[in-house]
Amino acid sequence: MAIHEVKIFNGFERFWHWTQAALIFILLFSGTGVHGFHHLLDFEQLVWTHVIAAIGLMVLWVFAIFWHLTTGNWRHYMPTTNGLFRVARYYAWDIFKGEDHPYRKHFWRKHNPLQAISYLGLKVFLFPLLWLSGLAHLSYGLWQNGPLTNSTLEWVALVHTGAAFVMAAFIIIHIYLLTTGHSFIDHLKPMITGFDEVDLDPEEEAYLRKDEPWRIK
């Protein structure tokens, strides 16, 4: 096993990440405005900003889900307890002693166990909660006269708002964790260039050198 500079985030993945990041910031800004936390834009402007950004994000997600399924990238997010405790202990304790991160990226496992389980939770729980509650809110005009009424809308809004608070907390932790390890830039760079240090076994290296030489430096 040896560390190599390998391209682990391809073009689509980086585009997805940054577009999603931008849209989430727009949604947080407009969402807090609609909620009444600030009045930097009119309610009307805030609502349309929120709706259009949300529709954009959902379109992006349709492509992302397709990409995950067809390329097999979903495998990166399979939860595992193998090494989870060590990573957790690292952030809770070992990091203060200046120890190195216990996890090395593998070619088919680019997230550490804690990352994987966090992102999985984000993707299968928090995002769907936001989408579904958001879509329900947006389509209120279509269902308000059915068995569900205005009091349901209040619950929809509560779920959406609550999930948004959790999302904001996630972003804070996500950005903070970039400062751990060597440097902020070191963590940021892979999502810009696509290249990160990966622990390759000889077979993986041989395969990359022969079949995808552009992915390995």
Added chain:
Amino acid sequence: MSRKSFRFVSRWPLSFGSAAPLIGLLLAGLVNGAELPSIDGKIETGIKEYTELSRERPVDKSVTSLDPHKDKSTTDHSKLKELQGPFKSGPEVTKACLGCHNKAGDQFIHNKHWTWSYTNPKTGQHLGKSVLVNNFCTNARGNTGMCAQCHAGYGMKDYDSYDFNNQENIDCLVCHDSTGKYYKLPPTRGNKACAVLFEGQPPIDFTASAQSVTLPGRNNCGACHFFGGGGDNVKHGDLSSALFHPSRDVDVHMSEDGENFACVVCHVGEGHEWAGSRYNMLAKDEKGTGKPGGMPRQTATCESCHGNTPHPNNLMGVKLNDHTDRVACETCHIPAMARGGVATKVDWDWRTAGRTRNGEGYREEGYIQGNGEARHTYKSIKGSFKYAENLKPIYRWFNGTVRYTEVTDHFDPGKPVEINHLEGSPNDPDSRIWPFKRMHTWQPYDKGNNTLVYMHLWGDDEDAFWGNYDFARAIKRGMAEAKLPYSGEYGFVETYSYWPQNHMVAPKEQALQCQECHAKNGRLADLKGFYMPGRDSNKWLDIGGILLVLATLGGVLLHGLIRILSSRSRRTH
């Protein structure tokens, strides 16, 4: 100011003449802390009311029908031999009208404008000017000698003895004259102090009026309806003399720069019955234009022309169309009431009525409205008033049903009495959010029986309040004439009445923006019982959410701090 107005002292025996104003002052003082009106404004003595109703009106050439053939009338009434006159009175003209329009008389004697009586089929309540008590001049009952100035008939001096089957007493001209010179006066002359009302009026040219007949223009309906409650825009808030010739931003439909509609374009009807009565409203019109090709339906709703999905087919339009099932068109499209320079009365205090100066009633100007005209803020015959213009309406859930406090209804005088209670709630699918003018008044009531009262205001007798300023006698007489029980003791009670806002629809660019309502302290801040985005949030969720975000921030900062400190301590060791 007229010097001819009546003085008490010269008319009544001294004992009464000197006591009445004193009693009035005493009463006013008892209730209102002896507060005399300020004398900043112009003060006039005497009684001079309702002259606006009898002055020449600006004639409009308004569009009276959406029918494209509207100008192709088959009759020029001025050429009819039946109308060559000369006519010396109104009933003579009516007789000539009914000679050809031989079903019109029977049609009209069933109309509210004639009967002053209406039974609401939803509530079963008997309504109409003949019975209701409002919180302006309070009652037409017993005061018909004055109030019937706006009865669409001739000579209704007394409601109970009037012959409602005599079709020749129908006043065709008040609605159909197009000279603008036809006018009506109160059927009786009232107290001598009111004589000024009848002075200096030019004779009516009945023949010219009869030959001028057309479908009613704005000036016909407006001659009474713009002056309801005793003066320009006093009552409704959305019906004022500004609508004779409104600018486009005051009323997009009635403006000559807009559609130039007459009232009857929306208040459509046939056979002398027309749509749009406040007594029984259609608060949610789900039929819309009544497709296919059903227009105009016999209803005065916005939807009957504009449909239920009137906004354009884009993102914003779809969202706005989403609102029409719960928000009345008027709510967004009438951004403010009493626009166009004419104020509306919003507050009336009868407790101060009856003050005199040198034994004489007087009135005081204290409000200059947008068009520069002064309005009276005190009148001895009515009390103190407050006015407002460009006023934000109040908003209520409303399903079209209004329940009136009838004169026989008992109430708790400890809290404000609703003259007309609006039915509706967010949980009622037939209710929508509607804009209203709310009128606040302190008015007399029967302290013993806790009911509203009829007051005898107008009359050439010793009991009429407008002359003797004595509530006790005026109420006793008013109740006795109506054969109603009266405890003999009166007090003053706070009342509210609600006036739906339908007119003065602004151009679309002036419609309310979303944040007028979708805000914490927006226009709908006091409407409870439903969730509205932008207004409502859960306090505990917000606190929990903010705490979560702050705790996360604090957590990562603490984590970072420990990392920095521990790495320093490692370096120093």
